[in-house]
Every structure is written in structure tokens, then in C-alpha cells.
Amino acid sequence: MTEELHDVRLSVNGNTHEIRVPARRLLSDALRHDLKLTGTHVGCEHGVCGACTILVDGNPMRSCLMFAVSAEGSEITTVEGLTNPDGSLGHVQQAFLECHGLQCGFCTPGFLTTITAGLRENPTPTHEEARDMIAGNLCRCTGYQNIVKAVERAAELGFETDASAPSSTTGSAS
Amino acid sequence: MKPAPFAYRRPGSIAEAVEVLAGEPNAKVLAGGQSLVPLLSMRLAAPAMLVDINGIPGLDKISVEDGGVRVGALARHAAVLASPDVRRVQPLVPLALANVAHATIRNRGTTVGSIVHADAAAEMPVVLSLLGGSLDVEGPSGRRTIPASELYLGPLESSVGHDEIAVSAYFPALAQGAGVAFEEIARRHGDYALVGAAALVDGDSVKVGYLSVSDVPTVVDLTGVADADLGEAALAQLDPAEDIHASAAYRAQLVRVLTARVVRSAREGIQ
């Protein structure tokens, strides 16, 4: 018995893609295997680790807890969309580089999207707020100390470079 | 961990959703999906069809009504938590919601969905029960209102019919001179509570609702009980269980501690 396939139009990082997938295709798998955007990683498939976190209309969500068919009509941003159009690192990415906020890099995309949205909502977090911003993402390598520093550094960098950038829900870095 | 195959419908209206549900006895409603999707991925559930209501317009409304606030089926936890109306009308809701998982889960999960999911370890079912709220559902015979007291039948089992779809939840307003408080203790930040308690104090009336202490959301009336005896009085009506995270004795201790804390805190909060 063949599974019913659905035509789904996904808007990811400002580009439109048409895919044809079963309803049960998780959004995480669609991004990775149908769109070949392998920057979004799968750590648990039960919504706990956060490695699969993407932005849906600017809000962080677990792509492993969504079906591709449900995502039509939303503007999706993945880690690939956080890089500047000229290929340079966005300020959250840059902060991670400076602060040694990653080791194996597997959980990192989920942190980057989460923090990008978090700083957009709260550009000047206190230390407690910086910790709270990343409290839903697991990392096994870094012990979080440098990730917290990266959040605070990203806030600094965001101010330095970007005070007038529009808060956008498309794929550009902010 | 991938789900088993299912048919998929995305109705454009409540009426259409009801019709689809009626035609498929083994269907489940997909709203936030934060509880449902992991069950599907782990193949602990394998419905023949998912009815995705995320496309139905107008279901995400949060509105103040006479005597309370109404939250639509598609209102995400994050929106309810951030709503100034909800905070003003019934502050217990945001107090509890802040403890639901993590912000990212709250961006997608729905408050009504949590209420229907009927998990006794979740925050919103017991908050609804404590406040004496209700759930509006739509089915083949039309719309009906289920009071919270009739909503919870057993573990993960609500009285919403399989051919009915929850449309909104209603939280009564905090009365003048009443106070509320919420506190839970979990192993890690954002985890399911080992024990949680919500208190509603109104004049002499003292009621406390508990999460993670029983199979169904449980509200205990502690009116007239002396402060020092609150914990034991509550325990007399509860049966905390043991699991890999906590012994029954420890849960009982947390019931004692949290009961005292939330009742005190609710009293202190009275304007």
C-alpha cells in the first residue's frame, strides 16, 4: 500500500521550495533530506535536546515536533539563514567564535537560532536572562559557561553593528 | 523514531473538522503537537488520521469575557503567557504557564491542547480545575461546555468525545480580595514537576490543586485548616506515588512544603 503524498510549499531562509512528502515526514527530516539543509541537527526526536530548533515566523520551535505538511505558510529560518548574504558570520555566530561557545558543533545550530530570536526580543539581557534564554537547549561538550558568554557577547555585537537593522522574519541575520 | 503512517486532513473550519473526525473513529486532533508528536514518533500511539486544526482561522483568540478570560484552541502557551489581559484577569494562568517546559515548547504548544491532553503532571489541567473553569467543545450535535470538574476521567483521559474538538477554555477571573500562587519543584529547570501546587485563597476558602501527585488533576479543599496542619491535611486526601525520580515519602514531603508555601504566598498576594 503506497502512502499518500502531499505537495508542500516550504519557505525557508527566504527561498521557496516545493516538496512532495508523506504527512508523517517530520519537518526536521524534510529540511535535512528533502531540502538538503543539513545544518539543522537531530539529537533526540522527542523535543528535549533542542538541536533541531529553527525559527518559524521568527519564533523558535522544535522542528522534530512538527510535520512538514504543517509548516506550509510559515516563514522558516534555519542556521544556514543566519549567515550574512555575503557569507560572513552573523553576530550571534561571531560571538560563538570569539567565546569558544562550541566544541563538536552538533547542538550549536539549535542554540544559534534560539539566541537570535531571544536577542531580537530582548537585546539587552541581564546575566540571568542570558542564562534563561538558553535554558531549553542541551549541550554535552561545553558545559554552557562559554555559551552564556557568547549570548552576552552577541548582545554587545548586536548593538555595535546593527542598531538600525529591521527586525525581520525572513532569513537574514539580525 | 519515526511515526507510523497516517492520513492527514487540514480542515479550514471547525465544522469541517467535526465532519472529518466523525468519519474516522481512529483520528487525533493535531494542534501544538508538543505532547502528541513524541508519542507518534515513539510509536506509543498510531492513529489512522491526524486532523490538523492549525489552519482554522480565529481559533487563536484570547478574549476577556464577563467574569473571566477565554483562550482559543490555537492560542499558544507563549501568547497566553504574554497576554496582559490574561495576567490582569486571572494571574494564576501566567504563574503556572511560566513553568510549562521551555520557551521554545511554549511557542508551539497550546494551552487548550494541554488541558485536553489531561496529563496529571501538567500545569494547566489542574489550574483549570482549581479555578472551576471550563472547556467548550464542538461535536456533531453542536457545542457544549464541559466544566473542569467533569473533564478528567483518568490518566490522560478526558471526557471530550473522540468526535468532538475543543474550541476554547474559560478561566474565571480572580475575584476581588482573592489571591493565587503557584509553585512546582522539578529535577531540572523545565522538567515535569515532581510535585506542583496551585493555591486559590478567597476569604476563608482555601483550595489547593496538585500536579504529579495523582492520576488525575486533584484539588483539595483546605478551608479552615490551621497553617501548621495544611500539609498533613492535604496528604490525607492525596496518594503520592513513587517513580524513578522520587519516592512516595519525598513527594509527600514536597506536598507538605509546597502546600504551606503556596497558601502563604496566595494570602500575601491579596490586594
Added chain:
Amino acid sequence: MTTKLMGQKVQRVEDQRFLRGLGRYVDDVAVEQDVLHAAVLRSPHAHARIVDIDVEAVLDIEGVHAVFTWDDLASCTPQMAEPLPLLIPHPALTHGRTQYALAKDEVNYVGEAIAFVVAEDRYIAEDAVGRIRVDYEFLPPVVGIDAARAAKTLVHDDVPGNVGARMEQNVGDAPAAIAKAPHRLELDLTIERSACMPMEGRGTVARWDPDLNRLQLWTSTQTSTGVRAAVAVKLGLDLGQVDVITPDVGGGFGVKINHPWPEELLVPMAARVLGRTVKFTEDRREHFISSAHERGQVQHIEVGFDDDGRLLGLNVEFWHDHGAYTPYGLIVPIITSTQLLGPYKPHNYRVVFESLYTNTVIVTPYRGAGRPQGCYAMERTMDAIAAYLGKDRAEVRAVNFIQPDEFPYDQGLIFQDGRELEYDSGDYPAMLEKTKALVGWDEFPAFKAEMAAQGRRVGIGLACYVEGTGVGPYEGAHVHIETSGKVKVATGLTTQGQGHATVFAQLVADELGVKFEDVEVVTGDTRRMPYAVGTFASRAAVMSGSAIHLAAKRAKEKVLKIAAEALEASEDDLEIVDGVVSVKGSPGTSIDLGTVSVLSNPLRYAFDEASKAATQFSVGDPGKPPVAEDDEPGLEGKDFYSPERATFASGMHAVIVETDPETAEITILKYAVVHDCGHLINPMIVEGQIHGGVAQGVGGALYERMAYDESGQLLNASFMDFLMPYVTEVPDGIDIDHLETPSPLNPLGIKGAGEAGVIPSAAVFAAAIEDAEGLTIKAMPISPSELYALRLENS
């Protein structure tokens, strides 16, 4: 560039791709291609005989390409049908057992692989797995060390008492020394199972290339050469027909050193049979039930000591739960036995262990690899001695330290590398002083009293460890300077987040005098460096770092030789800066490395500007062969580092905790680490390793354990119930201080750093909580619920 990079906080090169989401982990490999996906049927029972396997229903499913059971393995090669290799045999391991790639007649743990399905995608493969019917005959499972010891039932019929191994080591006569010691104590301790739990699980991709008659294998491993050898043997291929490429790896922490996993054999077997690229990526539940765990032990300690707390004799017996099979031999309990001594002199030491079978997931090294358990035993003993004598816990330790002038110090034991346990360098007294200062040890009693007056309970703990790092047998490196001037470096061990590409490039840039950006390092690719061991035991910086340093030296020697001839100067007068060789003090007389590279390879043809530029120099004697007898074309250096013995890093942790009098919740107020890993190549990376280790230690001490029920079901096989710390569970800031006692055993004076953060965690938290509560802690990890129970017991 004139500043040395050694010791600098150089930003990592690998971040450039990781931050952009352009890392290439095993599940990303071949994602653009038409790949088949695999799923595994795993045993739902801890102990059962397989009566029948029915795969009929599977073959009809659209999209399924193949299903394999043990019966199919023999038609691949006879070796495939045999048990997996027992990687590290040992005379004491008298009853070692390994599983089959697919279960033959019996399953011995929930999760053991029974059948392998290959399909169009993972979804369909899982559907197929769900349709396989297996008839089982239940057998009683053995779960937990107590049940294993009681041996009312056996895991393996031919392993009496469930004892896989019994091993004893003696230095002097501990029982006699204890008997006549002025004071004696006995302790019974337990430490529970946990696991590495990297964010990325295991995975393997294989492609058989019929044009080249070669197998290409990508696998998320800590040992490319180990997997290569195992796959070649099992699949009946020549070693030379197999390439193993380690992709980016999302964490290992030890679990990816075990090999070959069944899937690492089944994937290439299926790829060959089906003529397609095949991929297997495990999901998180599979990682819980079919990779590996570690840490579970029961320990009995007897110690004799004098009035100052000086150890006179130490007699340790412990029981180690190694799960259902022993592919990795006895490494973990051997490390416990030997590293237990830490920085102390026991004078007389006896250690005996039994390594036991249970019907649970196999046990292979997890960061620390037996040292945490040993440190726990030793440090709890030190605390008990101090409590008994009413002495300061730091003083009792200090009295037992090996002194700085006693190095090298031979503990009289054989270490995990089969060599003498001889500590090369260290300064434990200085380290203790730093630790006390960092945490405020002497000021703590006053703080404790102040808190007590407010009704708050606080406690302080201290724990010391010594870690044998940089074990052999060897690692190698290849350095190649191309005609572009770029330097390509390869070493065979692997990377799982330690920043090897950056750290090793620092070493090459320093040694060769090239720009850091011009150095590219590849790890774990058998095509680039086929002689290697692997990444484990905190050995990468020491082993590959040293090999790379030596290889770069060789390359530099050749550079100078050729450049001297080209510039008509003496080698001693030359310097290399930013990839240009020039005469010191005469910058106009120079030649760049790319040109030297051209000159090193006397080709007939000029391909690029570099080749053309080279023609202005003349090297070589027209009367002699263009390539001398003892020389080779090209500008390469290859070398290996093989140490006589391990080099011993050390450290001390101290923690201040607060316990809630009502809820027994445990909060970390301060965490201090003093750490000695010799010279640091990149302090930023070392600190990152400490942060990560401490976080895993917090997890292991306060949150993580594998919860098996009596039927051998793992009750918490998910991230919801296996409690790894989020940022909110780790201390807000870790105070770190360093000591550097260089290693005399390698050219850079470095020691390993990867595991240190996690070694003393159980010990230090037990000590601090004990101090806060005034009750004895024997079992770790400890949760608030368990602390509450202890309080009730003690009241």
C-alpha cells in the same frame, strides 16, 4: 608572524563551518545522493532464547530492499557469522564474551540487534522492523551487581558465577599492614551507571565502488583504523580495499571508541550485497539501549592508617558491572584499580576486582574510564580518615602526597597500557595550596557558621586525582608542503569537538614558520594516515601533537636543506617566517615555501607560476641523480611518536553546596578547579574541556543514572527521564587555576586534558553534601529524594 601560537587562545578553524550549519556529520554524508536507509530490530527482552524469526511480512512492504538475520551473515563471509571481536584480551579475562552482529540463538540485553532492514527511507525501514515476528523463550534476567554476585541465574550458561574476570594486584602486603596499623576503617560504597550520551548518536554510511573495487565507509567513530581493520577482516576484504573516513563527529566521550558496532559491519555488508550506498543513523532510544554505558561499581575498602592519617595499607575489593558482553575487555576496572591511588602513597596496596555479567547494555569507557570510580573510593576513604581522626580533610591528604622531589614515582602496578604505572611529574602540595585559596577552604568554617545562623546548610568538599594520559602505542603524522605554499597535515586519530584541527595547526605553524591560515589538518581519514590508534585516554594532544611536531620538524629540515642550496647560504643562517625562507638579517635573499616545494620535486613539466618561478633557482648537481639515493621527491615530513609510558596529569576540585532543609534540593554555590596538564597548546580549548567535564560530572553526581527494573528494562531511555544538565543545573561560573608541571616524556611537555573535568565529581559532591548534612554518603549519584531518605534514616 613572529609570535608563537603555542599557549595562545587561537580561534578555532572548525567553527567556520559549524557556525554556518555546514558541518558534515555522518547523517549528512551522501545526503545529495540516492541512499538506502537501515533500521534494526532490537530485542525487547533482557534475556531470551530466539525460537523463530519470521520476516515474511516484511518483504512485501513497498520500499523495502532487504532484511537480514544471523542466518544470512554466513553467506557474506564465515567471519560475519562469528561473534564480534574481543578487542583487548587480558589473561585475567578468563570468560570474555561478545555478541554476534545479529543475534544467533539468544539475546542478552534489551536492545541487542536481531535483524537488519534496508529500505528507501528510515520511515519505511521502521515500519518493516515493526512487522518482523520473533518467537522468544523467556529466560530469567540478571540485573544489578547484587544479582550478578548472587548468581541464582546466569547471563551466559558457560560463565560460572557471572564472573567474566577476577584480577588482583598487590604492592607489599596490605592485609598485614592494615592488621597492625594503629587505626583501621572499612567503607562500603556504590556508584551507579551512567553514560556518555553525546548529542549525536552513532551512524555509518558505506558505499562499495565497483570501478575501484573498494569500500568507502564513513562512521561516527573515535578510531578510523580500528574500524577499518575490523571491517576488512569481517567482510573478507584486503585492508587496502577499505577506506574509513571519519566525518565531523557530534561528541564521543568514549562511547564511540568501541568497535565494530554490529551496524558498522552490517551497513557495508548490505552496501555490497545491494550495490547501493547504505546509511544507518541510530535514534536516541537506540543510543540508550544499544550503545554502551559505564560507571556502575560496588566497592569495599579496608584501610589502615596512623595518627596523622598516613596510609599504611589499603585493601580494595570491587565488583564491576560490565553488562552482557565484554568487547572492550577489562580496561575500565583496570583503570579503576590503578588510578585509584591518585596522588598518594599507600605503602601497601591490594586491589581485587570481579568483572561481572548482567543482562544489560555493555559497558565500555566513558570519559574518565574507571578513574571516577577509583577517585571516589580513594577520596571517600580520605574523608573518612579525616572524620575519624577529627582532622582537616586537606591536611590528611597532604600528609599522603607524593612529594615533588620524588618523581618519577613508581606505584608498583601495571597500568592499562601494559606498562609500569610510573608518574612522571607533578606538584601536589602546590596544587593543594592553590585549590584551598581558590575555593576559600580556610575561610569556609566561618561562612558555614554564618549560614547556619540563618538556618541555611552549606558544605564544602575536596577531591584530588591523578590521570594517566597520552598512552601509546603510538600516533603518526604526515606534513606535506604543497607547491602553493599551503601545508596539508594528516594524523590518524579522530576528533569529536576537541578542536584538533586548530590545535595541531598551531603546532605546525610554530614549527614550520608558516601562517596559521595556511595549515590544514585532517584527522581520522585512513586514506591520509593509515597508521593510527584512536582518540581516547586524553591522548590526542600528547600523541598526535608530538607526532605532528616531529613530522613538521622533518619537513622543516628538508625545507632548510633545499633552501640553503637555492639561496647559497648555510642552513644555520636561515629563518622561516610566514612561509618565506630568508637569510637572517638579509630579507631580500629569500625563497617561499611553495617554490621550495617545486624544487623538491624535479619534474619535467611546469604547471603553475610556482613552477615557473622555481626555474630561477638551481639546485642539485647535474652530475648526480635528480633524486638522491637517501631522498624522496616532494616536501613532506612523516613521523611517529611512541612513548615509553603514559604521562600523568593531575588536578583537584573543590565545591561548596547548599542543601535545602525542607526539600533536600542541592544547589552549587561555588566550584573550583586547579588543573595541571603540563604545557597548554591552546588554553581556551583546555578550559572548554574542563567546563564540559565539570558539567558531565555534575550530571553524574546529582542527576544521571541508568534506571533498570528487575526484568532488565531500561526505564529512562529518553532525554525526558535520563537527566542531563541544562545550563540551569551547572554552576554559574567555574573558578579555574592552572599549574604546569611539564612532561619530560614528549617534546612539547604536554599532558592530556580531555577527561579531567569529570574524574573527581562523585567524590567531591559526596564530600560536600556530607559536610553540609553531617551524615555519611556511600552511594552516588544522589538526588534530593535520596538525600531526604538518608535524613529520615539518620534521624
